Amino acid sequence: MQVQKVADFIVNWMRNYAKNAGVNGFVIGVSGGIDSAVTSTLCAKTGFPTLCLEMPIHQAQNQVSRALNHISWLQSNFDNVSLTQVNLTPVFDSLVSSLPKVENEEERFMALANTRARLRMTSLYYFAGLKGYLVAGTGNKVEDFGVGFYTKYGDGGVDLSPIADLLKSEVYELAKYFGVNKEIIDAPPTDGLWGDDRTDEDQIGATYDELEWAMQQQENNRLLDEFEGRKKEVYELYLKLNKANQHKMNPIPVCEIPKELKG
Numbered sequence: 001m002q003v004q005k006v007a008d009f010i011v012n013w014m015r016n017y018a019k020n021a022g023v024n025g026f027v028i029g030v031s032g033g034i035d036s037a038v039t040s041t042l043c044a045k046t047g048f049p050t051l052c053l054e055m056p057i058h059q060a061q062n063q064v065s066r067a068l069n070h071i072s073w074l075q076s077n078f079d080n081v082s083l084t085q086v087n088l089t090p091v092f093d094s095l096v097s098s099l100p101k102v103e104n105e106e107e108r109f110m111a112l113a114n115t116r117a118r119l120r121m122t123s124l125y126y127f128a129g130l131k132g133y134l135v136a137g138t139g140n141k142v143e144d145f146g147v148g149f150y151t152k153y154g155d156g157g158v159d160l161s162p163i164a165d166l167l168k169s170e171v172y173e174l175a176k177y178f179g180v181n182k183e184i185i186d187a188p189p190t191d192g193l194w195g196d197d198r199t200d201e202d203q204i205g206a207t208y209d210e211l212e213w214a215m216q217q218q219e220n221n222r223l224l225d226e227f228e229g230r231k232k233e234v235y236e237l238y239l240k241l242n243k244a245n246q247h248k249m250n251p252i253p254v255c256e257i258p259k260e261l262k263g
Contacts, residue, residue, distance in 0.1 A: 001170050003177045007042070010162050015046045017134075017160055024132040025049030025080075029120050029155075031192050032066030035138040035163065037180045038171050040070070042162050043136050044078040051133060052081060055123055057088045057116045058195040066184055073181055084127065088119050095119075113193040117154025128159070137161040142168050142208055146215045147238060148245020149191075149204060156248060167215075168208035204241070206234050214238035 018026070026043040030036045030052045043050040052071045056064050074081045095115065102108045124135045137158030143149040144164045150156045163171055168189075175185055188199040189208065201207050206214075214235045217227075227235055 001173055003173050006166075006170075007045075007174055007177065010042050011045045014042060014136075014160065014162055015048070018046065018048055021134065023134050025051065025134075026136045027051040027053060027124055027127045027131070027133040028136040028138065029053050029055055029124055030067045030071055031138075032063040032070065032184065033138075033187070033189060033192070034168075034171055034175055034180070034184055035140055035143075036067075037070050037184045038174050038178065039136055039138045039162050040074060040081075041174075041178045041180065044074050044081050047080060049131075049133070050074075050078070050081045051127060051131065052083050053120075053124060053127065054083065054085045055088050055120045057092045057119065059089075059192060060195070060197060062187075063190070063192050066181070066187060069181055070184060086123050088116075088123065092116060092119060114151045114154055116193050117151035117191075118157075121154050121157040125157075134159040137164065139164050140166055140168050140171050142211050142215060145249055146211055147204060147241040148248045149200065149241075150248065151193075152248050155191075167212050169212060205237055210234045211238055218242065 014026075025048040026046070028036065028040050028043055028050065030040050040050065040052055052074065054064065054067045054071065068083075071081070071083045075083070092112075092115070096112060121135075127133065128135050135158045137155070137160065139150050139155065139158075139161060140163050144156075144161065163174075166174070172185065188201070190197070190199045191203070204211070211234070213231075215238065217235055218239065222235075224232060224235055224239065
């Protein structure tokens with residue numbers, strides 16, 4: 001990948017999009033992960049005001065410190081970057097206490113993980129509306145169009161997606177080119193929705209390198225029976241997740257009523 005040219009292309013695309021939309025800047029949630037680090041850097045490079053939100057919900061301290069260190073690094077390099085910390089833990093706890101109890105605690109746990117992402121989305125759009133900013137998404141190509149590893153109307157609720165055509169490995173290339181803090185580059189990818197140290201690999205069952213390989217096989221119309229061993233296992237997992245999460249990747253289905261029924 002021609003890293004500098006790709007970076008310049010994305011920055012120019014974002015700058016033109018913002019100008020055409022008539023907005024004042026960007027707001028982005030910074031989690032301490034590689035995707036938000038790269039996307040916030042791209043936002044800053046546009047020259048538009050960039051508001052970084054740090055929104056912990058029972059967050060591991062190392063995730064919080066990585067996020068704050070990254071934002072501090074941005075502010076030392078760009079004078080258009082600002083920080084707002086919004087502690088969503090009491091908001092989340094209050095919501096949880098208001099919800100009725102359920103029999104299946106495991107299902108409830110999953111629903112509440114997605115609720116965390118949706119609370120963050122709500123906060124991002126509060127500041128976007130307040131300041132006339134665009135919400136910048138942080139999803140990469142593998143997450144957004146491969147396995148659908150994001151929360152619908154959570155981290156999937158954005159105005160524009162600067163890195164959604166970049167594979168995870170390409171996001172790392174940009175991070176190294178930008179000089180993103182090594183602690184972020186070295187940290188295992190995690191969505192930070194569980195209040196523990198589980199990684200994306202723990203949840204998905206495959207590494208991003210494996211998922212990128214599987215995504216390439218799908219694009220080449222390879223059949224599952226062509227593989228065996230770990231490759232077959234990964235490709236089967238990828239195809240299963242890709243199919244199950246099409247509802248996230250495709251437009252909302254609209255019930256189109258025949259004209260003769262409305263006449």
